[in-house]
Amino acid sequence: MERQSAALATDEAAFVAEVRAFLARALTDDLRAAGRDTIGVHAEIGACRTWHRRLFERGWIAPAWPMAWGGTEWTPRQRFLFDRECALNDAPVLFAGGLRSVGPLLIEMGTPAQQRRYLPAILSGDDLWCQGFSEPGAGSDLAAISTRAVRQGDQYVVDGSKIWTTGAHHSNRMFAIVRTRDGERRQQGLTFLLIDMDSPGLTVTPILGLAGDHEFNQVFFDAVRVPVANRVGEEDEGWSVAKRLMQLARANNTPAALVRRAHRRATLAVAAVDPDQAQDLRRRLAGLEIELLAFEQLELAALPSGRPGGADQTTPSMLKLVGSELHQRIAELSAEAAGPYAAAGWTALGRAGADVDVGAHAMVKHLAVRAATIYSGTSETQRNVIARQLLGA
Numbered sequence: 001m002e003r004q005s006a007a008l009a010t011d012e013a014a015f016v017a018e019v020r021a022f023l024a025r026a027l028t029d030d031l032r033a034a035g036r037d038t039i040g041v042h043a044e045i046g047a048c049r050t051w052h053r054r055l056f057e058r059g060w061i062a063p064a065w066p067m068a069w070g071g072t073e074w075t076p077r078q079r080f081l082f083d084r085e086c087a088l089n090d091a092p093v094l095f096a097g098g099l100r101s102v103g104p105l106l107i108e109m110g111t112p113a114q115q116r117r118y119l120p121a122i123l124s125g126d127d128l129w130c131q132g133f134s135e136p137g138a139g140s141d142l143a144a145i146s147t148r149a150v151r152q153g154d155q156y157v158v159d160g161s162k163i164w165t166t167g168a169h170h171s172n173r174m175f176a177i178v179r180t181r182d183g184e185r186r187q188q189g190l191t192f193l194l195i196d197m198d199s200p201g202l203t204v205t206p207i208l209g210l211a212g213d214h215e216f217n218q219v220f221f222d223a224v225r226v227p228v229a230n231r232v233g234e235e236d237e238g239w240s241v242a243k244r245l246m247q248l249a250r251a252n253n254t255p256a257a258l259v260r261r262a263h264r265r266a267t268l269a270v271a272a273v274d275p276d277q278a279q280d281l282r283r284r285l286a287g288l289e290i291e292l293l294a295f296e297q298l299e300l301a302a303l304p305s306g307r308p309g310g311a312d313q314t315t316p317s318m319l320k321l322v323g324s325e326l327h328q329r330i331a332e333l334s335a336e337a338a339g340p341y342a343a344a345g346w347t348a349l350g351r352a353g354a355d356v357d358v359g360a361h362a363m364v365k366h367l368a369v370r371a372a373t374i375y376s377g378t379s380e381t382q383r384n385v386i387a388r389q390l391l392g393a
């Protein structure tokens with residue numbers, strides 16, 4: 001037994017060494033800078049594309065996909081270690097709706113034609129996917145969506161609007177749920193569609209975030225035609241497809257790596273403070289590091305049992321809740337450490353001295369991370385899920 005764990009440890013060390021050697025070669029200074037300067041949920045899009053391509057060429061772009069579809073089939077622990085090394089080396093955060101969400105869904109539920117058409121382009125990075133779920137009247141209450149699709153022959157005609165669509169302006173594809181029928185229950189009568197973003201009648205309007213950045217959008221559909229062949233699952237059964245997609249996306253996600261990036265920046269911000277004035281900041285930074293280490297262990301323990309298909313909804317909700325709130329507290333500490341420099345606006349970035357740039361970055365990051373307790377289900381929604389599961393309600 002002891003010999004077996006020693007062998008595993010050596011394998012793991014060899015794996016980490018291989019990852020580090022690759023990162024040392026493949027991450028240029030520009031890519032590292034883009035990774036460090038990430039404001040929202042992904043790095044600047046040019047850096048995302050370049051980094052995507054390098055991982056693709058190395059064969060490491062889809063750690064959670066089966067080998068038959070171009071994945072690595074790494075163990076959860078390998079995925080965790082890989083993401084952690086990427087975070088510690090400032091690799092750009094990928095724009096990964098295709099890799100983490102719709103790709104795994106299509107592997108499981110797509111038709112052979114859909115798999116052939118879409119999966120290779122997700123892997124290569126030629127296709128970028130955005131998520132069309134939320135609407136002006138439907139966020140936490142997602143079943144309230146009203147964007148409608150009416151079937152005409154072998155096409156659906158879609159009218160309505162999606163909102164808060166991250167990266168719609170970078171994407172050439174969208175996966176969406178639309179209403180095809182008014183059922184007795186609102187979850188009935190929804191259909192899951194794959195939509196080309198260059199379809200006539202589809203327009204994308206930017207929405208600026210709290211930090212002044214353009215990451216999300218509103219998308220309008222005016223008689224947009226979508227082939228019936230682009231439907232995933234049965235007509236009117238889209239709710240269960242969307243739920244499955246969310247399960248798969250959560251199982252492919254490792255939020256601790258994102259929080260680790262924020263902690264790395266906070267460490268740099270605190271190190272820049274005059275040591276006489278930094279005692280309280282250092283104490284709090286150390287406390288947050290302990291919480292982060294505990295969170296990493298929690299995530300690691302949850303990854304194997306959090307495999308898609310499990311009935312456990314509590315663990316993903318708990319991870320989302322704890323991770324996003326910890327992320328916010330770390331970003332807040334960075335802004336505090338930057339002191340008056342944090343008052344500099346986003347537009348000062350790159351135009352002033354290094355202190356102002358660091359301070360301005362700390363502030364925009366702090367503002368942008370407020371969104372972490374809203375997207376992918378708000379903290380209140382996560383608490384409701386946990387409470388329902390624990391109380392059996």
Ligand SMILES: Cc1cc2nc3c(=O)[nH]c(=O)nc-3n(C[C@H](O)[C@H](O)[C@H](O)COP(=O)(O)OP(=O)(O)OC[C@H]3O[C@@H](n4cnc5c(N)ncnc54)[C@H](O)[C@@H]3O)c2cc1C
Nearest residue numbers: 131132133134139140141164165166371374375376378380
């Ligand atoms: C940065 C960012 C990126 C996003 N990207 C996408 C994307 O790419 N695609 C997409 O489809 N959506 C996206 N969203 C939308 C996101 O999923 C929704 O904002 C989220 O589901 C909340 O919905 P809402 O904004 O309509 O708020 P609401 O649902 O109106 O909630 C308002 C407040 O009421 C609380 N609340 C609501 N219902 C309850 C309840 N039953 N019990 C207790 N409290 C409740 C909420 O917690 C919240 O505090 C993104 C959001 C953000 C902030």
